[in-house]
Amino acid sequence: MAPTLRVLIHGGGIGGLTLATALARRGHTVEVAEIREELDALGVGIIQPSNALHVMRELGVLDECLAAGFAWEVLTIADPAGNTLARIPQPRMDDLPAANGIPRPALARVLGDAALAAGAKIRFGVTVTELDDDGTGVTVALSDGSTGRWDLVVGFDGIGSPLRTRLYGDRYAPAYTGFANWRVTVPRHPDVRGVLMATAGKEAKALLTPITDELMYLGAVFAEAEDHRPDPARAHEQLAERLAVFSGPVAEALRAVTDPAAVVYSRISQVTVEEPWHVGRVVLAGDAAHASTPHLAQGAAMAGEDALVLAESLDAADSVPEALEAWEARRRPRALWVQALSGAVLKQEMGAPTTPEEDALLEVGVPGAAHVLVKPY
Template sequence: MNEPRPRTVLVIGGGASGNAVTVLLRRAGIAVELIEAKPDWNVLGSGITLQGNALRVLREVGVWDKVRESGYAVDAVGLAAPDGTVFHVQQDIRTGGDDLPPIFGMQRPRLQEILCEAVLESGATVRLGTTAEELVQDASGVTARFSDGTEGRYDLVIAADGVGSRTRAMIGISDKPEPTGMAIWRVPVPRPESVERMQLAYGGPCYIAGYCPTSKNTIYAYLVEANRDRASIDPASYADEMRRLAAPYGGAWPEIAASITDPAKVNYTWFDRLLVEGSWHRGRVVLIGDAAHVCPPTLAQGAAMSLEDASVLAEMLTAEQDWGSLDALLTGFYERRIGRVRMVVEASVQLGQWQLDGVRDADAPGLMGRTMSVLKETP
């Protein structure tokens, strides 16, 4: 009796969702080849705030112990006035379950490093500095032609190539990210002794002035404002500009601002929104993570939604032994994810829009609480 042919998957993109789905599929014995456009497989950015439902997936991937050693757990968020006066401390919902922190801060490059190590340990084939230039599908698989002139044959292609996904357009999905009207300045700085939790100040020259501990010694500080023409801001002035915006804020902010000295460490990005409707696949190519949906970080759920995509898709693929036709499975994946993802995208955008519109009586705590309560449920 002939042994069944090993199932093969191409993962395009080595960020959080691509790395996570690779590890989970390899654990089931599925052959995975991961390509990443960057030659060094790193990520830019300062810090990242992970909610419990993101940590739940990281535990499933097998990296929670390393993550826990590399960041800082927080169980409450302080809400403050611009002068630093805290008017409310909100205990956060444990969306990952009672045995995981509700909020966890860490440096984004360190999370990427941990996930990359897990991919390499899984035995997946990794090709850096490589892109897919063409995907040709037929009834039984996908032929991918790569930027280095080689090609490969796969049962399935998982496109995890981010908000600017080339694959999305390649398979005929025309949806594109749209700016929400907000932008964010981010920087890693030493942790002031007074900082023990995440804190958000509303008002002042910015919509939000916030920070989150990322280790015993560091925090991730950020300022949210109306987006500007990036071409009008000299990157060499980033540190000066962020200090200027931070100057009116009280509490820990004077110490934070004094530490913002290196413009190379300051990151400035616009908030985008994207939700691909209808389906996330065409034939045997499926989008996950930021390639399919993007939301502003007002709920800190972007990475969590991407990681959940990886978990759910891997679960469904490993449970299905017959990959003769994947259309029903991939349609089921979309149907299982779309309601939860839509809720997060719409709530995240709404929270930002209320600030843009200056709505003073908006029920932001209620919207956040309702959303987080739903996210406690297994995706």
């Protein structure tokens, strides 16, 4: 491999910024093209399981993530009233915490600062308009009228990836699962010192996840029509209606929500690119290639692993094409296993029919998956 590469990353989310930092620290020339005008990560909080924290340590930002978030070790299962049914210690990778909850905007700041400090350039308000891969490099035109030539173009541009559409047309459009995620940030209950899963069987499940000393988020998944959108004037009330079976800390969290605009609603969709994730010198990663449901809390972790392993693969290979082949061979089995098990857990929790293949995955279950995923990637 040449000592330095010119790499364009399309998308400034978790995976894109992780890759930008990893490559820039290795001396490569890196630019991130981000369609947004700033790194204003949408959403509430995110769970960084131990394997995600391992990526952050390799990147040199572990301490910043832990300082901005809330680390925890134990998953608590509770009944609808909040009474503890079980406390399950979570596995760790090496000497890291089992998990860290962190606000999405805080994580965006940490990763953005790291990328810039490493020497990467972030260009806001731009997207790719033209690609020409001649086998030795890729000429890219951006929406601001600029043109550049790159050794590698990486699409970390999310579940709606424009680069995926350029490469494969509409063959891999996001597929709606029939379910949607409701989330809202609330003051942290003092007893919530790790994820608390309150369950009413298949009727409803609610998660309380600490993300700072002061804050946690409430999350719940329900079957929703594909065209459903919460009422802008009463989204908080609609969420409370769906979780009416709960008392205790879940009900207390709901009472703290008085602004309907605070409720974040997102449909749960999946993407599986069944063809190779790279075409020539253009490669898709993270949600652009293998978007999962959130049921293993591994979406961001998979994007981070994709990024770090891609940087390592470029180190080890003699050429960009060889690096992409090696990277995909290493990443595809793990990422698609996470995706398949996440989808099976969603079906199981919602009482939807499962296939024999999904039943076999469900024998591993969420606790078993956590032990698998703290192994080296």
